[in-house]
Amino acid sequence: MFNKLCIIGVGLIGGSVAKAARAQGLAKTIVGYGREQDLVNLQTAKRLGVIDEFYIESVEAVKEADCVVIATPVASIEAIFNQLKPFWSKETIYTDVGSTKGSVLAAAERVFGFIPDNLVPAHPIAGAEQSGVEAALVDLFVHKRLIITPASHTNVEAVQKIRTFWQGFGALVSEMDAQHHDSILAATSHLPHILAFALVDMLGHKDEQTEILKYAAGGFRDFTRIASSDPTMWKDICAANKSEILPLIEQLRAELAKIHGLLANDDYQQLFSTFAYAKSARQRFLNQFEVPTMSKSITFHIQNGGKLQGEARVPGDKSMSHRSIMLGSLAEGVTHVKGFLEAEDALATLQAFRDMGVEIEGPVNGELTIHGVGKHGLKAPKNDLYLGNSGTSMRLLSGLLAGQPFNSVLTGDKSLSGRPMKRVTEPLALMGADIKTTEKGTAPLVITGKAGQLNGIDYVMPMASAQVKSCLILAGMYAQGETSVTEPAPTRDHTERMLAGFSYPVKQEGSKVTVTADGKLTAADIDVPSDISSAAFFLVGASIAEGSDLLLKHVGINPTRTGVIDILRLMGANIEVLNEREVGGEPVADLRVRYSPLKGIDIPEDLVPLAIDEFPVLFVAAACAEGQTRLSGAEELRVKESDRIQVMADGLQILGVDVGGGTVTSHGDHRIAMAFSIAGLRASAPITVLDCANVNTSFPEFKDLVKNLGLDLVCEES
Numbered sequence: 121m122f123n124k125l126c127i128i129g130v131g132l133i134g135g136s137v138a139k140a141a142r143a144q145g146l147a148k149t150i151v152g153y154g155r156e157q158d159l160v161n162l163q164t165a166k167r168l169g170v171i172d173e174f175y176i177e178s179v180e181a182v183k184e185a186d187c188v189v190i191a192t193p194v195a196s197i198e199a200i201f202n203q204l205k206p207f208w209s210k211e212t213i214y215t216d217v218g219s220t221k222g223s224v225l226a227a228a229e230r231v232f233g234f235i236p237d238n239l240v241p242a243h244p245i246a247g248a249e250q251s252g253v254e255a256a257l258v259d260l261f262v263h264k265r266l267i268i269t270p271a272s273h274t275n276v277e278a279v280q281k282i283r284t285f286w287q288g289f290g291a292l293v294s295e296m297d298a299q300h301h302d303s304i305l306a307a308t309s310h311l312p313h314i315l316a317f318a319l320v321d322m323l324g325h326k327d328e329q330t331e332i333l334k335y336a337a338g339g340f341r342d343f344t345r346i347a348s349s350d351p352t353m354w355k356d357i358c359a360a361n362k363s364e365i366l367p368l369i370e371q372l373r374a375e376l377a378k379i380h381g382l383l384a385n386d387d388y389q390q391l392f393s394t395f396a397y398a399k400s401a402r403q404r405f406l407n408q409f410e411v412p413t414m415s416k417s418i419t420f421h422i423q424n425g426g427k428l429q430g431e432a433r434v435p436g437d438k439s440m441s442h443r444s445i446m447l448g449s450l451a452e453g454v455t456h457v458k459g460f461l462e463a464e465d466a467l468a469t470l471q472a473f474r475d476m477g478v479e480i481e482g483p484v485n486g487e488l489t490i491h492g493v494g495k496h497g498l499k500a501p502k503n504d505l506y507l508g509n510s511g512t513s514m515r516l517l518s519g520l521l522a523g524q525p526f527n528s529v530l531t532g533d534k535s536l537s538g539r540p541m542k543r544v545t546e547p548l549a550l551m552g553a554d555i556k557t558t559e560k561g562t563a564p565l566v567i568t569g570k571a572g573q574l575n576g577i578d579y580v581m582p583m584a585s586a587q588v589k590s591c592l593i594l595a596g597m598y599a600q601g602e603t604s605v606t607e608p609a610p611t612r613d614h615t616e617r618m619l620a621g622f623s624y625p626v627k628q629e630g631s632k633v634t635v636t637a638d639g640k641l642t643a644a645d646i647d648v649p650s651d652i653s654s655a656a657f658f659l660v661g662a663s664i665a666e667g668s669d670l671l672l673k674h675v676g677i678n679p680t681r682t683g684v685i686d687i688l689r690l691m692g693a694n695i696e697v698l699n700e701r702e703v704g705g706e707p708v709a710d711l712r713v714r715y716s717p718l719k720g721i722d723i724p725e726d727l728v729p730l731a732i733d734e735f736p737v738l739f740v741a742a743a744c745a746e747g748q749t750r751l752s753g754a755e756e757l758r759v760k761e762s763d764r765i766q767v768m769a770d771g772l773q774i775l776g777v778d779v780g781g782g783t784v785t786s787h788g789d790h791r792i793a794m795a796f797s798i799a800g801l802r803a804s805a806p807i808t809v810l811d812c813a814n815v816n817t818s819f820p821e822f823k824d825l826v827k828n829l830g831l832d833l834v835c836e837e838s
């Protein structure tokens with residue numbers, strides 16, 4: 121890529137750039153430049169083969185270099201520009217690696233009177249506490265972010281070349297303006313460094329008298345690791361980015377004062393909420409931004425055998441939890457929710473509404489208080505709405521946001537970003553919505569709000585999908601005239617029921633549901649029953665494991681969701697529906713399930729949409745049943761969190777259809793991971809299920825609950 125690469129400042133970062141460039145074959149010759157006092161370091165760099173040659177005269181160093189990387193501390197960049205100015209060449213691309221970018225551009229302005237168009241400022245977000253070329257690493261930038269901050273007139277080809285250069289090292293490159301970069305880094309890097317230095321400064325001085333640090337453990341070490349960084353460098357970074365950092369210190373002071381107040385007043389409820397929010401926010405950030413090598417992988421190891429016995433209440437219904445947040449937010453007044461599912465998918469919806477200005481307290485033990493803002497009270501989110509793995513959040517929100525007076529962007533994780541969104545954007549377009557997808561019809565969804573401009577439609581859905589139906593109902597609440605949706609087969613009707621519970625008019629005629637924009641939602645309390653989709657793992661588990669007898673309490677048995685009970689009963693399962701009652705407009709019951717030998721059946725097609733999420737575990741039931749089970753008309757399974765037909769077929773092939781044992785992967789699909797775990801009850805050898813982190817999207821308690829009830833499951837995190 122470059123004939124001659126010149127690194128100014130061959131320390132940890134400069135040395136790592138040189139090593140990576142050499143390893144990737146991106147430069148023929150690599151030279152270093154430093155001051156006289158850097159001589160020993162430069163000699164070491166040459167001896168280690170990091171650079172081919174070094175100079176202490178800049179004229180020689182940069183001569184005929186086609187790329188110059190300035191890898192010296194930010195405070196020295198102005199001096200470096202002054203040195204380079206006499207031989208600044210149009211043929212060369214200049215770039216730097218400084219942690220602040222406004223200061224680099226300002227230094228260039230001062231030295232040159234303008235920002236040269238062949239200067240491409242860049243910042244690799246990678247580093248270590250060590251310094252010097254001996255600490256340089258060939259893979260320092262692999263999977264790390266690198267931000268390029270070109271000026272508006274920076275040469276586009278030069279930017280492209282620097283982008284390719286860093287991508288060649290395995291870095292994840294993005295572009296933004298320098299000011300934006302500095303404000304982000306102030307919050308995510310500079311402030312944390314200041315905090316670490318401050319804590320150690322404070323405790324260190326105290327320690328002179330008390331030797332408290334002798335007893336410091338891992339938490340202290342983790343938190344203060346970055347206080348081992350180079351103090352000169354950090355003094356310089358703070359100085360260079362002072363205007364962004366000072367207001368953040370003020371905000372942190374206010375946050376600490378808040379926590380001080382809560383503690384002083386024994387307000388442990390709020391203290392818990394603050395910590396709980398921080399914990400879930402951190403998890404979301406990790407899920408969203410963490411690069412693949414760093415993400416936590418979870419493996420389930422299941423000892424074969426066992427039986428399920430006892431009583432359990434599985435967590436709250438996912439579909440209803442999503443809708444409770446959505447409708448509670450749009451309602452007038454305060455909505456209390458009980459039984460809310462505290463799992464990643466529903467929490468993604470919750471966060472999206474917080475991002476749109478809705479005040480939501482909790483969740484604490486499944487309880488939430490939503491301060492509704494009314495149908496027209498949502499505010500424009502400041503950032504993209506990140507919906508993790510949740511198809512329900514994305515599809516329902518696309519309908520709701522299409523008719524708002526603001527624009528929004530919906531993003532998701534890798535699996536969600538591969539799922540079809542045209543099924544919602546196409547009918548929404550017929551209503552006058554403006555939503556852009558990728559060419560493949562997938563997220564991100566870029567929504568231009570069309571408040572007052574949507575028109576009702578009469579739509580016949582080509583597939584049985586509650587998400588599409590609900591999406592259009594939500595859009596219809598903002599459209600002129602009537603919006604009707606007809607479904608080819610009954611699908612879950614929680615949106616319709618909950619809207620009625622919030623006193624919003626919904627007309628149901630056979631398979632057609634109709635709404636208009638006339639009406640408002642009035643806050644109502646919601647009691648979310650247990651999710652029958654989570655209960656399904658235990659219904660199957662107890663059915664296939666001899667000696668099992670299980671009582672599942674307070675399970676939602678809405679008739680649009682009970683296909684799993686019907687199918688299992690057709691196969692010979694022993695499931696009793698006890699204590700039927702109605703809670704908040706939804707039927708609920710306790711389910712008693714006992715072991716019973718299953719037989720294969722042809723699954724009636726009309727039951728498929730009513731058990732759509734339960735097929736992974738129903739496949740396990742089928743594998744354990746005597747005889748053949750046939751499923752048809754279930755193509756929707758191919759576009760769930762994974763291709764559930766393929767992934768289950770692959771896994772059952774490995775285990776042997778009579779369930780031996782072995783290692784299978786869930787392909788990051790929560791329901792596949794849990795289904796294969798349940799297969800362990802009947803397996804003849806241990807089962808290992810890879811890639812199980814996604815169980816947290818719907819059922820974080822699964823591993824503990826299943827263990828309590830009698831399956832020997834060990835969860836390994838790495």
Ligand code: S3P
Nearest residue numbers: 439512584585586587588732733
């Ligand atoms: C859901 C609808 C179903 C289901 C999903 C939840 C909902 O999806 O699979 O887990 O809450 O509306 P489809 O509408 O794609 O069938």
